[in-house]
Amino acid sequence: xxxxxxxxxxxxxxxxxxxxxxxxxxxxxxxxxxxxxxxxxxxxxxxxxxxxxxxxxxxxxxxxxxxxxxxxxxxxxxxxxxxxxxxxxxxxxxxxxxxxxxxxxxxxxx
Numbered sequence: 549x550x551x552x553x554x555x556x557x558x559x560x561x562x563x564x565x566x567x568x569x570x571x572x573x574x575x576x577x578x579x580x581x582x583x584x585x586x587x588x589x590x591x592x593x594x595x596x597x598x599x600x601x602x603x604x605x606x607x608x609x610x611x612x613x614x615x616x617x618x619x620x621x622x623x624x625x626x627x628x629x630x631x632x633x634x635x636x637x638x639x640x641x642x643x644x645x646x647x648x649x650x651x652x653x654x655x656x657x658x
Contacts, residue, residue, distance in 0.1 A: 589652050596645040599638055606635045614639050 552560075564581070567573045603614045609631075610617065617626070618639045626632050649655075 585652055589649065592645055592649050592652070596642060596649065599642045599645060603635070603638050603642060606631065606638070610635075614642075 564573070564577075567577070606617070607613055614635070617632075617635060620626050621632060621636045621639075
């Protein structure tokens with residue numbers, strides 16, 4: 549499996565952007581780009597759903613919303629038990645997934 553660097557990926561995307569701007573993007577390439585974005589959105593939605601399900605387990609266990617917990621955790625108002633570290637990591641992961649979805653769906657950042 550080949551892994552491409554961020555620079556290589558940016559270079560390829562710049563090439564595609566030039567094709568789009570020049571009106572030279574083929575129908576096949578356009579269709580594949582849309583398909584790839586759709587697949588990425590679908591995977592992100594699945595990942596977010598699983599992550600939110602895991603977050604809800606912590607919310608039920610500790611009778612606290614993730615938003616309230618995360619504010620307390622960031623302010624140092626919780627201890628370092630493993631559950632809290634995992635909960636905070638999941639909260640950060642969910643936020644990153646939401647941001648990526650917003651970008652790909654073209655929704656405005658909040």
